[in-house]
Amino acid sequence: MAEELLDPQTLRELLDLGNRHALNMVLEEAHPHDIAEACAGLDDATLWELLRQIDSPLKAGVFTHLPMERQVQLAESRPPGDAADLLEIMPSDDRADLVQALGLEAKQEILQEMQPPQRADVERLVAYPAGTTGSVMSSDVATLRSEMTVDAAISHLRALAGHKETIYYNYVIDQVNTLLGIVSLRDLVTNDGQSRLFDVMNKEPVSVRANDPIEEAANKIRGYDLLALPVVSPEGKLVGIVTVDDVMDATEEETTRDMHKLGGSEALDVPYFETRFRTMIRKRGGWLAALFFGEMLTASAMGKYEGAIARAAVLALFVPLIISSGGNSGSQATSIIIRSLALRELRLRDWWRVFGHELMTGLTLGMLLGMIGFVRIVTWYWFGWQEYEGHPYLMGFAVWLSLIGVVLFGSLVGSMLPFILRRIGFDPAAASAPFVATLVDVTGLVIYFTIATAFLQGVLL
Amino acid sequence: MAEELLDPQTLRELLDLGNRHALNMVLEEAHPHDIAEACAGLDDATLWELLRQIDSPLKAGVFTHLPMERQVQLAESRPPGDAADLLEIMPSDDRADLVQALGLEAKQEILQEMQPPQRADVERLVAYPAGTTGSVMSSDVATLRSEMTVDAAISHLRALAGHKETIYYNYVIDQVNTLLGIVSLRDLVTNDGQSRLFDVMNKEPVSVRANDPIEEAANKIRGYDLLALPVVSPEGKLVGIVTVDDVMDATEEETTRDMHKLGGSEALDVPYFETRFRTMIRKRGGWLAALFFGEMLTASAMGKYEGAIARAAVLALFVPLIISSGGNSGSQATSIIIRSLALRELRLRDWWRVFGHELMTGLTLGMLLGMIGFVRIVTWYWFGWQEYEGHPYLMGFAVWLSLIGVVLFGSLVGSMLPFILRRIGFDPAAASAPFVATLVDVTGLVIYFTIATAFLQGVLL
Numbered sequence: 001m002a003e004e005l006l007d008p009q010t011l012r013e014l015l016d017l018g019n020r021h022a023l024n025m026v027l028e029e030a031h032p033h034d035i036a037e038a039c040a041g042l043d044d045a046t047l048w049e050l051l052r053q054i055d056s057p058l059k060a061g062v063f064t065h066l067p068m069e070r071q072v073q074l075a076e077s078r079p080p081g082d083a084a085d086l087l088e089i090m091p092s093d094d095r096a097d098l099v100q101a102l103g104l105e106a107k108q109e110i111l112q113e114m115q116p117p118q119r120a121d122v123e124r125l126v127a128y129p130a131g132t133t134g135s136v137m138s139s140d141v142a143t144l145r146s147e148m149t150v151d152a153a154i155s156h157l158r159a160l161a162g163h164k165e166t167i168y169y170n171y172v173i174d175q176v177n178t179l180l181g182i183v184s185l186r187d188l189v190t191n192d193g194q195s196r197l198f199d200v201m202n203k204e205p206v207s208v209r210a211n212d213p214i215e216e217a218a219n220k221i222r223g224y225d226l227l228a229l230p231v232v233s234p235e236g237k238l239v240g241i242v243t244v245d246d247v248m249d250a251t252e253e254e255t256t257r258d259m260h261k262l263g264g265s266e267a268l269d270v271p272y273f274e275t276r277f278r279t280m281i282r283k284r285g286g287w288l289a290a291l292f293f294g295e296m297l298t299a300s301a302m303g304k305y306e307g308a309i310a311r312a313a314v315l316a317l318f319v320p321l322i323i324s325s326g327g328n329s330g331s332q333a334t335s336i337i338i339r340s341l342a343l344r345e346l347r348l349r350d351w352w353r354v355f356g357h358e359l360m361t362g363l364t365l366g367m368l369l370g371m372i373g374f375v376r377i378v379t380w381y382w383f384g385w386q387e388y389e390g391h392p393y394l395m396g397f398a399v400w401l402s403l404i405g406v407v408l409f410g411s412l413v414g415s416m417l418p419f420i421l422r423r424i425g426f427d428p429a430a431a432s433a434p435f436v437a438t439l440v441d442v443t444g445l446v447i448y449f450t451i452a453t454a455f456l457q458g459v460l461l
Numbered sequence: 462m463a464e465e466l467l468d469p470q471t472l473r474e475l476l477d478l479g480n481r482h483a484l485n486m487v488l489e490e491a492h493p494h495d496i497a498e499a500c501a502g503l504d505d506a507t508l509w510e511l512l513r514q515i516d517s518p519l520k521a522g523v524f525t526h527l528p529m530e531r532q533v534q535l536a537e538s539r540p541p542g543d544a545a546d547l548l549e550i551m552p553s554d555d556r557a558d559l560v561q562a563l564g565l566e567a568k569q570e571i572l573q574e575m576q577p578p579q580r581a582d583v584e585r586l587v588a589y590p591a592g593t594t595g596s597v598m599s600s601d602v603a604t605l606r607s608e609m610t611v612d613a614a615i616s617h618l619r620a621l622a623g624h625k626e627t628i629y630y631n632y633v634i635d636q637v638n639t640l641l642g643i644v645s646l647r648d649l650v651t652n653d654g655q656s657r658l659f660d661v662m663n664k665e666p667v668s669v670r671a672n673d674p675i676e677e678a679a680n681k682i683r684g685y686d687l688l689a690l691p692v693v694s695p696e697g698k699l700v701g702i703v704t705v706d707d708v709m710d711a712t713e714e715e716t717t718r719d720m721h722k723l724g725g726s727e728a729l730d731v732p733y734f735e736t737r738f739r740t741m742i743r744k745r746g747g748w749l750a751a752l753f754f755g756e757m758l759t760a761s762a763m764g765k766y767e768g769a770i771a772r773a774a775v776l777a778l779f780v781p782l783i784i785s786s787g788g789n790s791g792s793q794a795t796s797i798i799i800r801s802l803a804l805r806e807l808r809l810r811d812w813w814r815v816f817g818h819e820l821m822t823g824l825t826l827g828m829l830l831g832m833i834g835f836v837r838i839v840t841w842y843w844f845g846w847q848e849y850e851g852h853p854y855l856m857g858f859a860v861w862l863s864l865i866g867v868v869l870f871g872s873l874v875g876s877m878l879p880f881i882l883r884r885i886g887f888d889p890a891a892a893s894a895p896f897v898a899t900l901v902d903v904t905g906l907v908i909y910f911t912i913a914t915a916f917l918q919g920v921l922l
Contacts (some may be wrong), residue, residue: 029665031667031685033684033685033686065684154650157650158650158651161647161650161651167647167650168629168646168647168688185629185646185647185650186622186628186629186646189615189618189619189622189628189646189650190619190622204490206492221706222706222709222710222713223494223526224492224494225494225706227629227688227705244688244705244706244709245682245683245686245705247709248683248705248708248709249683251713252683252712252804255716255800256800256804258720259719259720259723259796259797259799259800260796260797260800262720262723262724262796262894263723263792263793263794263795263796263797263894264789264792264793264796264894265793265796265797268797271801271804271806272797272798272801272806272807272815272818273806273807273811273814273818277821277822280818280822281822281825281826281829284790284793284822284826285825285826285829287789287793288786288789288790288793288826288829288830288868289829289830289833291785291786291789292782292786292789292830292833292834293833295781295782295785295786296782296834296837298781298782298785299778299779299781299782299837302777302778302780302781303778303847306774306775306777306778307774309770309774309777310771310774313767313768313770313771313774313777314767316763316767316770316774316777316780317760317763317764317767318760319763319777319780319781320756320759320760320763320780320781320784320902320906321753321756321757321759321760323781323785324752324756324759324784324788324895324898324899324902325749325752325753325756327785327788327895327898328725328748328749328752328753328895328898328899329745329749331724331725331893331894331895332721332724332725332726332745332748332749332895333724334724335720335721335723335724335725335726336720336721336724336726336729336733337733338720339716339717339720339721340732340733343713343717343732345732345733345734346733346734350734353734354733357733357734357741360738361738361741361742361745364742364746365742365745365746365749368742368746368749368750369749369750369753372750372753372754373753373757376757376760386764407749432792433723433724433725433792433894433895434785434788434789434792434793434894437785437788437789437898438785438789441781441785445781
């Protein structure tokens with residue numbers, strides 16, 4: 001395949017030849033993705049010179065395939081006019097993403113140098129909040145009029161191809177941009193050339209609102225097996241198009257954020273090795289310290305039972321076992337619920353049904369673990385491996401009962417916390433496994449010591 | 462939109478009319494997705510009668526949009542011949558998915574009733590192991606010959622449309638099925654009708670091997686902005702096509718599995734409310750019990766220090782705080798690394814670079830938490846809230862040092878475990894947050910008690 005021929009050295013040699021035509025002949029054979037990958041090995045000056053030599057549609061293609069950090073670095077290091085010229089030829093959604101990522105000063109300078117229509121387009125797109133369909137849509141949508149014939153439509157699209165995000169899905173609009181229908185290139189090719197679009201188009205197109213969350217668009221694209229979805233305003237006007245790859249990228253990023261949060265750190269938002277050390281410490285250390293503060297309550301809770309521990313050190317033995325079981329059951333519940341909420345399998349209103357499920361699940365799992373714990377305790381006693389200060393059965397039942405309480409509590413906290421967070425407007429994924437574990441640890445200690453001291457009262461205490 | 466008109470009642474009324482033509486007229490206006498959704502409210506007998514009345518391409522569309530469990534239930538409850546007739550008209554990838562999900566007996570009976578070509582197709586597809594591109598590809602690929610003209614190709618595709626997964630990407634092959642090139646419908650529409658495909662097609666098509674993991678196909682589809690990818694045998698023969706929505710579904714399912722595992726349970730593989738109680742207990746209880754067995758080592762580890770705790774109960778106070786900090790830092794590291802491995806941002810060979818990163822990160826985070834812990838201990842002492850049996854500074858330093866050790870150990874275990882699991886052929890996602898926490902808890906206790914008893918030797922012990 002062609003990409004194997006491309007490396008930074010080849011690009012440098014092509015550039016040194018000084019023959020723009022030859023350079024473009026060679027590069028046109030390659031995919032922009034592969035050229036961009038080979039460009040990773042070039043310094044900024046050489047890369048910019050190369051971009052300057054590449055002809056227009058390919059130039060934008062190569063630039064948009066560079067990693068976002070590199071795009072920002074290049075755009076901010078050039079005179080605003082140069083950057084603006086490049087931005088004007090970029091696809092509308094990639095352009096808006098880049099502008100979002102620019103520093104405030106560079107952003108303003110570059111926008112000022114852009115042509116008014118492209119500038120207005122960028123400003124409109126970046127106004128949509130992150131996470132909405134509007135924030136990932138493109139405005140490069142191919143539109144047709146319902147009175148056109150199929151042949152006229154094909155000629156029209158032929159002229160547009162190369163400038164639009166896709167010509168496979170085309171939207172039929174009226175004079176004031178109201179979305180009337182959708183006609184695919186497949187429909188056009190398989191219909192008679194003299195038919196009117198009005199008779200050929202699908203008049204009930206599935207669409208999405210610009211302010212809908214991206215997951216809504218993703219679910220429709222998946223459910224209806226689409227490649228693209230028209231994005232409309234509340235009044236039904238066509239404002240853009242969102243394609244399956246936009247949605248794929250967006251959900252992939254969102255999932256990465258969810259996973260990082262589930263693990264108990266802030267989302268890194270950049271690949272592991274591209275994260276700077278300070279950022280890594282800040283994003284992980286922040287949550288770690290917050291959890292540590294929460295967990296300090298365990299020291300206070302245990303302080304209350306210091307006297308009991310001093311009299312019966314055996315009590316302390318089962319603390320890690322019991323609180324970790326609560327944390328583990330909470331971690332299971334929270335990860336399952338967070339994912340179901342993200343996939344919209346569960347809605348906010350389902351919380352009480354989930355509560356019922358987790359009540360039963362938590363009780364059953366707690367009884368199971370408690371039984372194992374009881375057997376462990378009496379077995380060790382029978383074999384003479386541990387004394388339990390002479391009261392293995394009391395300790396065994398105290399541990400059993402505590403595990404039921406702690407595992408039940410863990411399952412309920414782990415499953416309800418994501419609902420609560422979403423209800424009060426936070427991301428459910430913030431209900432990380434460590435967060436749930438911390439909540440459960442403190443309560444778990446209180447449950448355990450309350451039960452254990454009640455059991456051992458008058459015997460060991 | 463049409464879907465609003467569709468509900469189980471409407472479907473029943475349409476069926477009762479007994480007018481097959483009218484029924485199909487109405488349903489053709491709706492998307493198979495919406496019809497399938499309305500079918501959820503019908504019992505099996507009514508649903509089967511409805512399917513029998515729907516004309517052929519739509520019938521397969523509605524059936525494939527039903528939830529997989531319903532498809533299985535219907536197929537297994539009918540005579541094998543009926544199910545086989547339905548399977549024959551289904552898209553090749555959906556058909557293979559259904560056959561995979563069938564019980565062994567039903568699978569054999571239904572396959573026996575199918576026409577030989579469709580049966581061979583199914584048997585070929587189901588032979589690919591789960592997780593490979595072959596397991597999600599379709600064999601309904603539109604193929605063309607390089608000597609065809611553009612006009613001839615368009616006529617050919619026109620006849621094929623409706624039977625193929627997509628006609629937007631078409632593959633050019635020779636007599637023995639070798640993939641020569643790719644020509645999109647866009648290329649055909651924008652080129653002169655008399656051109657030969659050989660001069661129009663892209664001769665360097667990006668392709669994927671049937672045995673490559675799905676992530677490989679996903680990365681190529683994303684990197685090269687494709688809607689579909691040809692799947693080839695090791696000899697370069699075209700064996701199928703994988704489309705962006707196949708890949709999206711597959712990665713989405715894989716991510717759900719990863720998330721469930723990260724939370725410390727087995728992947729549920731079905732939505733929350735569709736999981737049966739017994740299955741839920743088995744999938745969560747299995748891991749929970751395994752973790753509980755591992756965590757029982759903490760009771761043994763603490764048993765070794767029972768004497769020390771009896772003499773200085775203050776030692777027990779910081780056990781939950783210290784071991785949970787190790788678990789939390791391990792959980793952060795493991796979730797970040799698992800995700801990076803899944804996205805192929807990290808490769809197996811990167812393990813030592815990650816080790817270096819985590820060594821520095823773990824040390825820094827441990828020092829940070831240790832400092833907070835130290836300040837907490839001496840502050841409580843100054844305010845007279847806790848005595849620490851008279852040795853706050855010794856306790857403070859013991860906790861500080863222990864936290865450095867435990868957080869460092871947690872970060873290293875959490876980051877290395879996914880690499881180790883992948884190296885020995887397991888899924889890295891099995892390195893769940895609770896699994897890492899359990900490993901770290903036992904070691905964390907040993908680290909803490911070793912340091913603390915060394916500090917307090919001769920003072921409290």
